[in-house]
Amino acid sequence: MTDDLEGAPTEPGPEAPQSVKEVPRSEIAALYELIGPAFDAIDARASSPGKTPQDVVPTGFMDLDRVTGGGLAAASTTAVFGHSGMGSSVLALNFATHAATACDVPVLVVSWESDRDALVRRVLSHTAGVPLTRLTAGALDDDDWRKLAAAMGRIAETPLSMTAGPPTFEVLSARVSEWTATFPSQRRLLVLDGLPHLARLSPANTETSVWDAHTRISAQVKHLAMTELLIIVYTVPTIVDVMRRADPRPRLGDVAYSPAYVADADLVLGVYREDLVERESPRAGEADLHLLKSKHGPTDVFLLAFQGHFQRFVDVAL
Template sequence: MDTLNVSANEFTYNIYAEQCVIGSVLADPSILPSVIEKVSPNHFYSEQHQAIYRIIQTMFTNNIPVDIVTVLNEAVKLHIFESVSEGKRYLAEIANTLPSTENINTYCKIVSDKFYIRSLNIAAKSIIEEIQSGEEDAQILIDSAEKKIFDIRQGKDIRGLDPLSNAVLEAYDRLGKITGEDREKYIGAKTGFTLLDTITSGLNKSDLIIIAARPGMGKTSFAMNIATNVARRNKDTANEKEVAVFSLEMSKEQLATRILSTEALVDSHSLRSGRISNDDWVKLATSAGYLSTLPMYIDDTAGINVQQMKAKLRRIKNLGLVVIDYLQLMESTSRSDNRVTVISEITRQLKIMAKELDVPVILLSQLSRATESRSDKRPVLSDLRESGSIEQDADIVLFLYREAYYNATSAKQNIAECIVAKNRHGEMGTVELVWDGKYTRFSNVDFNNQQPPTP
């Protein structure tokens, strides 16, 4: 317990290892790409070392030669050293005491390990302080503790504010990645619906995406189509990401049956009634084998709350997408009897969860009956049931609408509209999709006959 009262003991940092990392890159700048992948400025305990390494990182990003002279010049400009002579003496000392650049991986590991130990020390003290304050209930304390540990696992600095320079470097690095040869690894996950992905740029990390529709429009099927498409795409790449589905309405078996119908192209009614032909059994067996290989998980816990979801999701190592069916069946830790307040609290927590886990979260929602009283029954944002802050918290809002549902003589019997009613990242519009209720399946309209999105 005594260690919790110590702000920084020798087991939480190693100044010599930090000097060896900086000295190595100054002696041999060719190792910088490898070092930058392993160590970040916030991994250094010494603020002076943080500042020097940040200079080196920035110079590397801007393709400026890195050596003692150029780094010293920038360090003096930023007043890291009081004088040129002091800076020259310190950097020379680092270079002269460097054992060998061949051990750079070991130096990096020591610096990185000390950062994590330091972060755990800070987190442990914070957890104990929250417990001793006596102001929170157990569930909130557990969630807070789990978040702190999760942040450490993700390599985040839990100490607080981060310099703008770090954010700019991260943004610049991401721009390089999404325009490079491996851009598919870094851009938003693809829904599998071409024009929809064009409008939204895919499912972007930390986004809360609402899919809402009146009953019978196929919102669960649409969400499962997207989840399966993402899992399928991830399975076929080296950067495999896992998909988690929380089904609060349907059981795992019911949901799996629906996914099987879509994948095997076997009539969903036949699966429910048990009237399955020999040919269908063959297709089902093939599809079941394939679906079993997808990185996809289903949880059908009834009345689950956001804190319980986060606890489960944090145990998934390579999480890539979360789907929740649906909002109005979720429980809240709020003690309010006002349903609008409760829903607002849940959507706010889900947006925070998406940001903390750095993954897109698809949330299904019901719509109010207001659409039924209008001549044009296409949903609008005000139709979100118990809307509260749903519209405000969401980054993207998608509505599903099928004219044939209301008009049996419609010329668009198998056409569904996906209406992008809100898009924090760009334009809005409407994309037409083919709906096949027999297989609970949405698909792209034939490219040759496809019209541009309706503004």
């Protein structure tokens, strides 16, 4: 005699796991749904050779933009590192200034390294061509004032915002949400200057937990870029041993705190200035920008000029 008689009660089946039931169907797309938009994007790029794609922001450096397909892409992260004084923060702020002033792209600079007044002075030094030391000291001549007035007229209405680095990722996420709501743009650049400070501010009692904090922050930043379709550039320091090597030029393993900062990034840029290492170097004023990792293209090294008094790197005319 069997148990499956007509009208007999049946045992309820096992409930689906909660995680399975909560996955929205709209978040899952079949290939046939995705291939059309992907083909349209490829066709648009092929139809307009040399034109920057709509989801890409140029860095302002010709060779870097050429190798990376026009610049920095949406939903991506870029790690910029260099030994203290090499100029990684300067480069990241140069990306921000170019995006806002030349491309009208909304930019938010979050800094754990400088306060907002210092950031504004650096942007003014860059755009006006007035030495930062004069701006800081207030020792300006008539020509400096004219340059500043012209620069302020150009940048006053640009979509460039700044904020001090918060103590937790939750606060950072809330500020970013406030900013993105103000600028519902297809291209938005978020610069996190001194990102590892965020992990260092987190409660930690052991070296293992500190390491885990940096790894977690890196993953959270990557997830933020992908979910909000942001272009994120963050700066990280190098390990102390770099300057003790016979060859201190940047390598992927030089990034301090956690290799996740490199592993999670789509692009990794190392800044190197020989004249900072060798005082008698014949390459005074030159910088090498090492593209050490690119998920979608080749690596390369680009020659730039470093104008530290103006807080900027510029292309070298060859």
